[in-house]
Amino acid sequence: MTTTPIRGETHAALISAPGSGQGKSMVTAALARLHRNAGRRVRVFKHGPDYLDPMVLEVASGEPVYQLHPWMTGEEECRWRLAEAAQSADLILVEGSMGLFDGEPSSADLAMLAGIPALPVIDARGMAQTFGAVAQGLATYHPRMVVREVIANRIGSARHGDMLRESLPAGISLLGAIPRSAAMAIPDRHLGLVQAGELEGLDRQLDAAAAVLAEAGLDRLPARVTLEAGAPEPPPRLLDGVRIAVARDAAFAFIYRANLDLLRQLGASLRFFSPLKDRGLPEADALWLPGGYPELHGRTLAANDGIRDAIRSHFAADRPLLAECGGLMACTEALTDGEGETHAMLGLLPGSVRMAGKLKALGLQSLRSDRGELRGHTYHHSELDTGEVPLARTRRLAGSEAEPVFRRRGLVASYFHGYFPSAPELVAAIFRGEPWSPLG
Known part of the structure; x- marks a missing residue:
């Protein structure tokens, strides 16, 4: 059961990737810290059942992080949490899980349910023109999935970034190309990332990672979206x-x-x-x-x-x-x-x-x-x-x-x-x- 609808308009994107291991977790955290350091209020959410990424994302954003999953948390709750956040946040980032279309429901399913675009992070190591093919595939795989921009991660040089930008088809632009950097690496163990409370110097690293993203041109906000949902009745x-x-x-x-x-x-x-x-x-x-x-x-x-x-x-x-x-x-x-x-x-x-x-x-x-x-x-x-x-x-x-x-x-x-x-x-x-x- 829900009560009066709530509505908000803000900048939003779902940070995804072609698959696991592309670096989307740290990119999401660095983006959150970059915009927070610019004086914006950033709310971050995590697709799927994950405890560890949200710990880092909370430190990065300075705000609580909640899970969103159309099956586990329910579609109505997904819409409500995003609409509620949109009433006061300058930017909403949702970190996806696995690849954009992996799982059922997938990160793409959440993005389409909420009406927010996906912003794929693509590991560009050992890749040139194929980068454009991967981006085009993600953008056209599902007719309702909106992909306007992509992020190149772990590039080797400025020329490498130019090649990746030139490979993109019409309608898809490169938000930024992130160079390989120690600031963008975070340790993990058998269940995922090391817990945020165990990472010495995490705040300093997030600031350094934010600076890497700023230098790469990723300080531009994604598109604005309108989010609306019914607020749940108290239990x-x-x-x-x-x-x-x-x-x-x-x-x-x-x-x-x-x-x-x-x-x-x-x-x-x-x-x-x-x-x-x-x-x-x-x-x-x-x-x-x-x-x-x-x-x-x-x-x-x-x-x-x-x-x-x-x-x-x-x-x-x-x-x-x-x-x-x-x-x-x-x-x-x-x-x-x-x-x-x-x-x-x-x-x-x-x-x-x-x-x-x-x-x-x-x-x-x-x-x-x-x-x-x-x-x-x-x-x-x-x-x-x-x-x-x-x-x-x-x-x-x-x-x-x-x-x-x-x-x-x-x-x-x-x-x-x-x-x-x-x-x-x-x-x-x-x-x-x-x-x-x-x-x-």
Whole structure:
């Protein structure tokens, strides 16, 4: 349900690419910082289920970053978030995922749904006139997809940039040609970019990257668009008076802003804590262990007997506890990290997890229940070995096999990451410890 329509007009573009690895994440962040440094208010969004890119984009823009995905977050929410941002932002950038037309729904689907043009970033290393062919292909592949400009990335010289510009067909121009630069590189690890909070000197690097883009002529704003949508009605306050302790630190950081927003809109009060540093839990009725990198902090987690005892006591009292992916890993009896070292975990779920050294699951999934369908995704490099019988399995939309969902006392645990606004009633039932039933 929606209320009175909202409307805004601003400059906007979806930053995409022919495929992954073209450099669009850092280009998006550098563009956001470039225009922010020019005194503009920049709002950035991320297509699809991604936790890591938004962390960098928030630092770059100085504004909150939300996910947009026509299936996971819903078409109406995509339109509403963009229209709301357009009321006050001078520029909206949406970072796409994978290639422009990859996935279902793709980044192109989001751009067409919202009515914003795509601005592809094309890695031009080892490329000359073929650059124009790639740009033309992206611009003409779908009749409703608007591509007016492209960005050349990682060029070797000014002459190289001129060749790329000359290769473009009529109707497509070159916004800028970015030279190869250390400022445009950002480290990553097995789940994606290194978390923004772990990158020393990130602000300085973003300023340097913005300067590279300015020198390359990318300080021109994209086209103006008009964005209109209905504002959603507030959800019922199903968590009034419920105190939720939320783990948030370098080991547990995969949290959608929209999930926190929804919990507050439902009436919950949130108390954050660090399983790495804190010796106990804040006063709380329910507990949320989100995803993250427990495998990188196994020794520290195992040594914190204070927090381990507090979480075990919470579990023994049959209080609600939601554990997602990294949270699930922490709830097992033992975790074997990438170096082969095994660490004692919470022991709330029988069995153990082991880092596999390769991707084990990736894809969009949902958990169907009598309280609604919780949409989200799975993405992990570890394997679970347990004799526990799952309560349910997620439903696979694309990618890997369905994930088991376990329930023991008040604990609900799975590798599945949920987007809470897709099923407020189910989320409220989990955090209140109320019964809910899976649907096939």
